[in-house]
Amino acid sequence: MTLTTPGILSHPVTRSVLLHGGVIVLLGWLYQILPEYHSGNLARIMVLAVYAMGYNVLFGYTGLLSLGHALFFAAGMYGLGLSMYWLDASPAPGMLAGLISALVVSGIIGALALRTTGVAFMIVTLMFAQAGFLTILLFGEYTRGDEGFVLQQADRILFGLDLTQPANRYGGALVLFAVCLGLVAWLVQSRFGKTLIAIRENEERARMLGYDVQRHKWLAVVVSGTLSGASGAAYALLFGYAGATFATVQYSIFPLLWVLLGGAGTTIGPLIGTLFMFYLIDISSQFTSAYLLIAGVILILLTLFAPHGLAGVVRKRLMPWLP
Amino acid sequence: MDFGPHLFLAMLEGTITAAVLALTAVGLSIVFGIMRVVNVAHGEFFMLGAVIAWWVATLLGGHPALGFVVALIVAPLLTGLIAATADRLVLRRINYDPERTIVATIGLLYVIQQATLMTFGPEARPVEAPFNQRIALPWFEYGVDGFMLTWPWGLGTTTYKLAVIVAAIVILLALWVLMTRTRIGLIMRATQLDREMAIAHAIPVDRVYALVFALGAALAALGGVLVVPIQQAHYLMGGDPLLLSFIVVIIGGLGSVVGTVVAAILIGMSDGIISVFFSPTLAKILATLFVAFVLVFRPQGLFGQRPL
């Protein structure tokens, strides 16, 4: 082991701040140079990337594969949507309502689903999410089911800023993304995050070191679910719409796809994966209505050949310190 | 219609659902029982059966019975072939790892579904049944003169629907014979019991797995062919059968064929009854929650020996 003190540039905290701060600065700068179509896309991508980051906390860092995260996304979306639509809540309390909904739902589902593991866990989460979707349809009187409902422009004003204006919308998405990225980056490098990684790597060993594995897993579900809900709530607020489609199985599969592609267990992987898939589908949907075919093919190829994803490969080959 | 006949009708419809469901679910159960993997694309094999039946009927033309009989042979074979190819190219390469298989079969689901969308199109298309006579069904009533037979208006079924029930029973019996009385069935069961020993006895486990996966797909496709004259062929029709098959297999106990059949009857009937008397959505909610809670509190299902 070397006796020299490592330079400031190789200190993990410095690197982390530079990396994540750099990404945020880059995203801010991109708004200035991109045409409106693409900056509009990027706003959407950033919000969905938060969903992917939430999923990644549970899948990439803790090693639990859920097939029911759309339930948490929808909890946030409808928490905000219903309170703004029926209760005339303004955006800030609406966001709070969305966050709390997601928090409560993930707490309950986590407590139940974590009594199972592996394939059973996947199916249980899938089933709960399906039940959630169907419940949204059942109460269509309030939720407008598949059709969904629109949040009026006049209501979507946060701190005096009209969120329907592209600049404000982008800013809102960027703020959300920055806060969540910072949170996740801090979390996974913290003691709690390192414990999650240990549980992913060798659960029994972690248990026999004295770690309360069940409690850690449950907390991971709650964090993951709440982040997903934040994304759902923000999506409804920024893009003015809530609908049952966002609670379907498809929206549980998407974050898995984005995270696998971008790199599970890395902080920037989710953004990369969401970005890639968004544009892949955007481009291929110009050729065919069957653009989900691309999603299917990529899922298969990833499972077969590239389980580490893009950022994962970078970490393996070039930058082992990537959090 | 009064309550009695209405219930009878609901139960009859439920039995038809159960029959088709039993076939589809047994296919999923066999794959899990012998290969220990969960195939999320299973519903798409069901859909392929229906879609291929439409193609065959359209290409052949003539009397619907002709197209139907040919479809009964061609659809399962073709679907089985597709399944075996998927097994060879994908599942074998990831070594049947449970979690990776689920992800890969999700990908397969999208590939099959969207490829069908691209070729078959988004519309639902009907297929004519080979025979379709209406049969009015009697109902008993206890009246002034003792038991009487009445023929309530609306209480009836068709010869085809009854034939579906018979066909499902025949196919399941044939399957039972295959599994318990033939050499191939013996090899499959041996591989299920102890994979290492099977390899040691020079059983080509890889080929057995391909065969099993194909067989599971073929059973689902058969279900699709049988149901297509009653429903219609549509590229999204695999979703419900997948969910219901999951429910049936998990409740009946993964790997237990008898349990699967019993559960199919239970689920098919209750789905039919709740759908008729309450809302279909509520029926589905109850069913999905039931599966979730069975897995959470009784992981071996109702009949199975080993948990997921």
Place this chain on the structure above:
Amino acid sequence: MTLLSTKGLSKQYAGLRAVHDVDFSLERGEIRALIGPNGAGKSTFVGMLCGRIAASEGQVMFDGNDITPLAAHQRISLGMAYTFQITSVFARLSAKENVALAARRLSDSTPKRVRERVNKALEQVDLQDRAETLAGDLSYGHQRLLEIAMGLAQSPRLFILDEPTQGLAENEIESFKQLVRTLAVDATVLLIEHNMDVVMQTAQRITVLNFGEILAEGTPEEIRANDAVQAAYLGTG
């Protein structure tokens, strides 16, 4: 002073009595070996001590407290360290991180103190030069040592070592005997072993299990001279 004891500890599987009515007692500072023929119930017994296996009947006491209702991770937190029969480390993490995960469990875990504990533990097993190596890339013998380092980092009161010399080379076994004596300075050691040479040279007292019951207990000399033990299994090393 008794550190660990059991009263009437039993484990029943359907039709099979793996461990039957065992009263066991371990004094502070002892090096105790637990031996017995294959199938004697040693692993099951130890599993019930650390909480990996639930007891069918009986009690486990640690430091005067009844820990029978406690889960495994809670027992470990009370001051036990456990090494697995088949070495179980975090293969994709560095040796340093492996030990750090153990060290972080203690209450005063600032990054600096954790680093100190990690370095100390690695030095004690002579793995300090391999701190950055991925645990999975270490040789089997080194992985075993890593597990012991993880135990050391926990500053435990009781070390439970499950067949620690299995798979080690001769020279590694020699250093291991020395290591056990080092462990015993600060902790009590319970050793499950098949290697009689190791047992005779490190253990202060030996407990012999057979058919799920205690056959004999005593010093190495007493056990060596015990005919029943000889009969139970010809003590080969």
